[in-house]
Amino acid sequence: MNVFAVPGLPEVRPGDDLAALVEARADLRDDDVLLVASTVVSKAEGRRADLEEFPAGPRAKELAERLEAISGEQKDPRFAQAVLEESTEIIMEAPFLLTATKFGHVGVNAGIDRSNVGDGGADLLLLPERPSESADRIRENLESDPAVVVTDTSGRPFRHGQRGVAIGWSGIPASRDWRGETDRDGHELEVTVEAVVDELAAAANLVTGEGDDGLPVAVVRDWEFGNHEGSDNLYRDVDGDFVRQALRGWEFARD
Amino acid sequence: MNVFAVPGLPEVRPGDDLAALVEARADLRDDDVLLVASTVVSKAEGRRADLEEFPAGPRAKELAERLEAISGEQKDPRFAQAVLEESTEIIMEAPFLLTATKFGHVGVNAGIDRSNVGDGGADLLLLPERPSESADRIRENLESDPAVVVTDTSGRPFRHGQRGVAIGWSGIPASRDWRGETDRDGHELEVTVEAVVDELAAAANLVTGEGDDGLPVAVVRDWEFGNHEGSDNLYRDVDGDFVRQALRGWEFARD
Numbered sequence: 001m002n003v004f005a006v007p008g009l010p011e012v013r014p015g016d017d018l019a020a021l022v023e024a025r026a027d028l029r030d031d032d033v034l035l036v037a038s039t040v041v042s043k044a045e046g047r048r049a050d051l052e053e054f055p056a057g058p059r060a061k062e063l064a065e066r067l068e069a070i071s072g073e074q075k076d077p078r079f080a081q082a083v084l085e086e087s088t089e090i091i092m093e094a095p096f097l098l099t100a101t102k103f104g105h106v107g108v109n110a111g112i113d114r115s116n117v118g119d120g121g122a123d124l125l126l127l128p129e130r131p132s133e134s135a136d137r138i139r140e141n142l143e144s145d146p147a148v149v150v151t152d153t154s155g156r157p158f159r160h161g162q163r164g165v166a167i168g169w170s171g172i173p174a175s176r177d178w179r180g181e182t183d184r185d186g187h188e189l190e191v192t193v194e195a196v197v198d199e200l201a202a203a204a205n206l207v208t209g210e211g212d213d214g215l216p217v218a219v220v221r222d223w224e225f226g227n228h229e230g231s232d233n234l235y236r237d238v239d240g241d242f243v244r245q246a247l248r249g250w251e252f253a254r255d
Numbered sequence: 256m257n258v259f260a261v262p263g264l265p266e267v268r269p270g271d272d273l274a275a276l277v278e279a280r281a282d283l284r285d286d287d288v289l290l291v292a293s294t295v296v297s298k299a300e301g302r303r304a305d306l307e308e309f310p311a312g313p314r315a316k317e318l319a320e321r322l323e324a325i326s327g328e329q330k331d332p333r334f335a336q337a338v339l340e341e342s343t344e345i346i347m348e349a350p351f352l353l354t355a356t357k358f359g360h361v362g363v364n365a366g367i368d369r370s371n372v373g374d375g376g377a378d379l380l381l382l383p384e385r386p387s388e389s390a391d392r393i394r395e396n397l398e399s400d401p402a403v404v405v406t407d408t409s410g411r412p413f414r415h416g417q418r419g420v421a422i423g424w425s426g427i428p429a430s431r432d433w434r435g436e437t438d439r440d441g442h443e444l445e446v447t448v449e450a451v452v453d454e455l456a457a458a459a460n461l462v463t464g465e466g467d468d469g470l471p472v473a474v475v476r477d478w479e480f481g482n483h484e485g486s487d488n489l490y491r492d493v494d495g496d497f498v499r500q501a502l503r504g505w506e507f508a509r510d
Contacts, residue, residue, distance in 0.1 A: 001257070001258040001458075001461060001462050002256070002257050003256040003258065003260075004256065004456070005259075032458070034338050038472075052430030068288065078261060087503065092497065095497070106412075106414075112274050116395065116433065116479040119354075127256065149455045153449070156412075156501065157361075157411075157412060157491070157496060157497075157499065158361040158490070158491055158496060158497030159361075159420075159450060159489055160430065160448060160450065160488055160489055160490070160491055160500065161429070161430045161448040161449055161453070161489065162447075162448065162449055162450065162484075163449065163450050163454050163457070164454060165414075169506065174416070175415065192417075193415060193416040194408070194416055194417055194418065194460065195414060195415065195416030195417065195418050196461065198414065198418050198457070199414070199418050199457040199458065199460055199461050199474075200420060200461065202418070202453070202454040202457035202458060203256075203457060203458035203461065204449065204459065205260070205449065205454055206256060206454050206455065206478055207478070220383060223461055223462070226464070230370065231415075231416075232416055233415055234414055234415055234416065235413070235414060235415070236412070236414060236415055241412060241413060242347065242350070242502070242505070243410075243412030243413065243498055243502065244412065244496070245503070245505065246345045246501040246502045246504075246505035247497070247498065249426065249501075249504075249505065250497070250501035250502060250505070252497065
């Protein structure tokens with residue numbers, strides 16, 4: 001399996017054809033996986049926004065005041081309003097906003113980015129509205145037919161640090177299913193579902209970087225999904241997500 | 256970056272020299288990262304165990320009874336005893352046991368494996384006692400000097416499916432730190448700490464597989480950590496882990 005960043009992508013602007021920008025810089029193959037950072041997908045889709053587009057309602061003011069009291073830093077209630085508008089549920093409101101986005105991803109601040117916005121005066125970069133549809137569109141516009149994964153980076157419980165995750169995918173199932181398969185001693189496997197799109201996103205993040213030389217597009221080549229059942233059910237329902245249930249009932253308190 | 260599985264590893268037995276087994280099958284380089292599944296590390300370290308080594312105390316019996324009532328399946332209290340003995344904290348006791356291992360990793364059943372145990376009649380495969388020390392030892396026994404990462408697979412909140420994670424590492428920091436670095440527009444980066452050992456483990460898991468043809472060792476070649484600060488602080492303290500705090504106070508209840 002080979003993983004490499006696509007070099008030389010220009011600053012992406014609203015309406016840009018990402019497929020064309022990538023194909024001008026990489027010879028893609030039908031069995032590649034193309035991994036595109038959500039930041040450039042959002043930029044191409046015009047998902048930049050200004051704080052003034054989000055006049056804060058009472059709930060946003062309340063959230064911002066609480067975060068301000070906890071952090072001792074000024075918090076803009078318009079940012080909290082933007083998070084509310086991008087979310088279907090606030091899972092945790094302190095010491096930071098953890099929410100479920102409309103498409104199912106759980107992330108801090110609904111994944112709204114205040115860095116990497118680029119020129120143009122916009123303050124915020126929202127996640128793509130429906131990242132799997134974004135992946136479909138990129139794929140349709142390519143001459144070749146690789147799988148396409150839209151990636152983000154995200155923290156997690158129990159472990160420090162962020163790692164790449166998938167938030168949208170096309171031309172590949174999200175997971176491969178080893179259920180009913182056995183190890184070489186004939187024991188049924190305990191690991192049953194492998195979230196391959198997340199593992200591909202993690203691999204891509206190792207080569208794309210974040211900084212000055214940030215390269216937002218990577219290719220995974222010579223990797224095979226293999227002969228397994230696939231599933232697109234990546235985001236847990238609340239019913240089966242005990243952590244989400246526990247966080248709903250939990251209240252942050254400072255010592 | 257190139258990722259490949261090391262082929263042809265035999266069934267690993269207690270006392271086997273993993274370094275020699277790997278070097279007989281792969282030309283390792285000093286700038287490689289060698290990823291070794293915890294299953295084979297445990298086997299080499301004699302971490303197979305029999306259920307009868309864990310006579311169940313009252314707490315284990317109580318845990319097993321509760322899990323039995325919830326699942327409708329028979330649960331062996333000796334297994335719960337083994338989980339207790341491998342853990343420093345039971346974070347969640349129903350509908351499954353989520354615990355913190357002695358070395359800091361949070362996982363279901365303290366990472367004890369009942370598949371993949373191989374011949375020899377043992378029922379259980381415990382995780383290595385101190386996986387970063389295991390990684391040190393493998394590295395010391397190699398002729399070459401790659402980084403070594405001991406991997407496992409693990410589920411996670413919010414998202415279905417498992418993915419590769421690191422539980423021990425040597426010759427590489429767990430994370431690279433982008434703090435204070437800026438993107439190409441001069442904005443300070445929001446992503447500050449990248450858990451590279453977990454991303455490397457995820458990449459390895461894409462090529463090693465789980466089943467009949469499971470290949471427990473992989474190599475990542477031509478990848479650079481780059482010019483960043485590093486950190487070995489991968490496991491969160493309870494103080495900064497809000498999910499762990501929330502789960503402690505949460506009680507599973509069936510509808």
